[in-house]
Amino acid sequence: xxxxxxxxxxxxxxxxxxxxxxxxxxxxxxxxxxxxxxxxxxxxxxxxxxxxxxxxxxxxxxxxxxxxxxxxxxxxxxxxxxxxxxxxxxxxxxxxxxxxxxxxxxxxxxxxxxxxxxxxxxxxxxxxxxxxxxxxxxxxxxxxxxxxxxxxxxxxxxxxxxxxxxxxxxxxxxxxxxxxxxxxxxxxxxxxxxxxxxxxxxxxxxxxxxxxxxxxxxxxxxxxxxxxxxxxxxxxxxxxxxxxxxxxxxxxxxxxxxxxxxxxxxxxxxxxxxxxxxxxxxxxxxxxxxxxxxxxxxxxxxxxxxxxxxxxxxxxxxxxxxxxxxxxxxxxxxxxxxxxxxxxxxxxxxxxxxxxxxxxxxxxxx
Numbered sequence: 609x610x611x612x613x614x615x616x617x618x619x620x621x622x623x624x625x626x627x628x629x630x631x632x633x634x635x636x637x638x639x640x641x642x643x644x645x646x647x648x649x650x651x652x653x654x655x656x657x658x659x660x661x662x663x664x665x666x667x668x669x670x671x672x673x674x675x676x677x678x679x680x681x682x683x684x685x686x687x688x689x690x691x692x693x694x695x696x697x698x699x700x701x702x703x704x705x706x707x708x709x710x711x712x713x714x715x716x717x718x719x720x721x722x723x724x725x726x727x728x729x730x731x732x733x734x735x736x737x738x739x740x741x742x743x744x745x746x747x748x749x750x751x752x753x754x755x756x757x758x759x760x761x762x763x764x765x766x767x768x769x770x771x772x773x774x775x776x777x778x779x780x781x782x783x784x785x786x787x788x789x790x791x792x793x794x795x796x797x798x799x800x801x802x803x804x805x806x807x808x809x810x811x812x813x814x815x816x817x818x819x820x821x822x823x824x825x826x827x828x829x830x831x832x833x834x835x836x837x838x839x840x841x842x843x844x845x846x847x848x849x850x851x852x853x854x855x856x857x858x859x860x861x862x863x864x865x866x867x868x869x870x871x872x873x874x875x876x877x878x879x880x881x882x883x884x885x886x887x888x889x890x891x892x893x894x895x896x897x898x899x900x901x902x903x904x905x906x907x908x909x910x911x912x913x914x915x916x917x918x919x920x921x922x923x924x925x926x927x928x929x930x931x932x933x934x935x936x937x938x939x940x941x942x943x944x945x946x947x948x949x950x951x952x953x954x955x956x957x958x959x960x961x962x963x964x965x966x967x968x969x970x971x972x973x974x
Contacts, residue, residue: 640774652847652848657793659775659792660789660790660791660792662791663790663796663800664677664790664791664804669786672804672807673785673808674702677781677782677790678704678783679695679779679782680706680709680765680778680779680782681778681779682708682728682941683933683934684934684941685778685779686891687778687794688794689893690887691779691797691801693886693889693890693929693932694798694802694816694886695801696928696929697811697814697926698801698809698811698812698814698816699810699811700801700809703805703808703809707730707752708937709729709731709762710728710730710751711940711944711945712737712739712941712945713726713739713740713945714726714731714761715740716729716761716763716776725763727776728762729762730751730752730760730761733749733750733751735751739945739947740944740946741944741947741950741952741953743952744944746940746953746955749936756782762776762780763776765780765782766789768787777792798883799817799883802815802816802817816882817883818882821878821882824877824878824884825877825882827877828884828888829887832866832888834862835859836863836866836888837888839858839859840859840895840899840903840905842858843859844899844902844903844904844905844949845903856904856907863913863916866888866913867914867916870919871915874971874974875919876888881923889923889924892910892916892920893920893924893965895909895910895961896958896959897935897961898942901956902942909959911961917964918969918971921965921966921967921971922969925969930966933962935958939955939958940955943955943956
C-alpha cells in the first residue's frame, strides 16, 4: 500500500515538474500578452519603453523609399496621432500607406478561451463592435481590414516577427519589403518622417526639427512628456490617492507653464512650428473630451486657458491636420476599452471640442 502511494506521489511530482518546465520554456520564449493598464508599481502608472528601435536612413538596410513603408495606427491613440500629423504635413500621404485599427479593443485570440487579452484589431467596414465589458455596441467610421499581412489584429503584426515582449502597441512603422517592424516608438518615427524622406513627398523642404531649435525642443519635451503627455495617463490609471494627487499636480503645473510660455511666443519651442508642438498638440486635442472626465483631470479645461486654446486652434487649422483628428474614434476608444474604468461603456456627450478648434485663433499676433 505504501509503495503504491509512493509511486502515485512520484508520478504527480513528475507531472508537476514537467508542467513547470513547459511553463518556464513558454515564459522564456514569449511574454504574456498585456496592456498599458498592467504597467503599475505601487499604484502608480509606469509606462514601459518601446522595443523596436531601428531607423530608416540612406545607406542602411532600411532605405527611404516611396511605397516601401506602412503605418499601423489608431486615430484614438495620441502617440499614433503624432505620426499621422507629420505624414500629412510632409506630404507623404501617397508614399507611406496607413491602416487604421478599430477604436474599441477586442479579444485578440477569440478562439482561445484561455487567452483573455483585448487590444487593437482590424474590423469590417460598418461592423458594430461590442466592448470588452460585454456592454454596449459601438459603430464608428471609418473601419477597415488590413491588406498588407493580411493581419486580423495588431497582435498578429507583432507575432509575425516573433515578438517576445507581449505589448502590442501602435504606431507601428512596418517595412513591406523585409516584412518586419522597423520602429514602434512614435517620437523616433516622427523624426524619421521629417528627416529621412527629403526627396520624397509633396512638402520635403518643410523641416519640423530645425537644428537651431533642437535644444529648445528638448527642453520643452523634458517637461511636456512627463507632465502632460504621460501625466494624464498617470492620473487616469492611478490606483492610489497618493499616486493620483502627485500626477494631477504635475499635469496642471505643466499646463500652467505651457500657458505662460504661449502667452509670450507663438509655439512651445520658439517662433516656428516644430515636432515639439506635434507632441504637445495630440494630448491637448483630447483633453476636454476625454482626459478631463475619464482621467479625472478636472481642475481646469483647455477651454479655460486662452493661449493654449488658440494655439490648439492654429495647429488644428493647419493644412492636413484636421483630417487626422477623429473625435468619434477618440471617445469610442477611451470610454469603451477599459471595463475597469467604465464598465457599461457609456460615452459622454462632451463639449464638442472640435467645433471650438474651428473658431478663429489669435496666434497671428506674434
